[in-house]
Amino acid sequence: MNKRELILEATLDLITEHGFHATPMSMISKKAKVAAGTIYHHFENKEILLEALYTESKGKMGRAMQLATVNGENYEADYKSIWISLFIFYADNSKTFQFLEQYAQSPFIRKETKEEQRKHYQPIIDFLGQGIRKGYLKSIDVEILTEMVHGTVVSAAKIFHQQKELSKIAINELAQFAWQAAKA
Template identity: 85%
Template structure:
């Protein structure tokens, strides 16, 4: 792991443990085992560091969704595969999940940052838009539908982390629930 990655990992761990305000740069420096100046070499300030962590987290999330088995032959199966892929990412990366949830709702996030990071999940928005156009999904604004579908994954991930797991059958039932809620 290079120093930038060490800094991001330390920030992720500390922010999810202590929150944004209780995680000073000195604490990040100590946890990452790098000099404070090293942090400032990679990140201008704490806000830029948090934006960098958000960007990296969104990139990983987007990559996880791309691992879904999407054949293009069965829209419902493709939908569920994408849903489950995102769920698995959140289940396996609890700190990243927590950070994304905290940061996306915080006053730190700039509108430009959200828009820039959209590129990592734009294929999913396009997939849902296609589902609306082809009348597989409810006819509604694709942005709202994306948030609603994401909300079901977030809720399932919270349940997973609170209960320390869910059965494969339950995960499939939750994907089916999301499908039933959005299908035309």
């Protein structure tokens, strides 16, 4: 594992535990077992380190959603498959989830960066747009609908991380919750 990775990993760990401003660079360098100056060879400054972490995290999230088995035959099944894929990603990557939740809306990340990373939601927006047009889903503004549906995954993930357990049945119930919410 190269130093860049080590630094990013340490940053994720520490930032989810203490928050951005309560995580000194010295703490990151210690956890990553790297000299303080080394961080600055890989990241111009602390803000840029954070943005890099944000970009990486969003990328991982995007890739996770592409793992959903979407075959186009049964809209409801595809919808739930995507929902569950994202849920599982959030469930399996607790720190990345927390980081994205806490920092997505924080003033630490520049708007441009946030905008740029919206691309990862595009496939979903498209999928939900299709569902609306085909009459499977409520005809609400697609951006709004996307936000609402995503919100259900986030809520489910929060519950999961609070309880450290959630049966398969329960997960399917929550997917069903999300489906009934959105369906026409």
